[in-house]
Amino acid sequence: MSALSPLRHRLTSFERCYAVATQLRRETQINQFVIRTGMPLQPFRVTARRPADEDQILAWVA
Known part of the structure; x- marks a missing residue:
């Protein structure tokens, strides 16, 4: 991830994804998952x- 720009690194961080998941959970009342993608440009989603692969789950916002 060191090849990414500082802005992209900040936007694709786990912390940012967790914040988005928390906001979505609050607005939709639907459980959200933060998963690892394995893609350098979008490491978390x-x-x-x-997901079918339990190893991908990094956080479950219930």
């Missing part, structure tokens, strides 16, 4: 669908 927020989704309402539980």
Whole structure:
């Protein structure tokens, strides 16, 4: 991740994804998951669908 710009690094951080998941959970009342993607440009993602691979789940916002 060191090749990413400082802004992209901040926007794609786990902390940012967790904040988005928390906000989505509060607004939609639907559980959210922060998952690891394995992609350098988007290392974490927020989704309402539980991934099949449990190893991808980094946080479950219920």
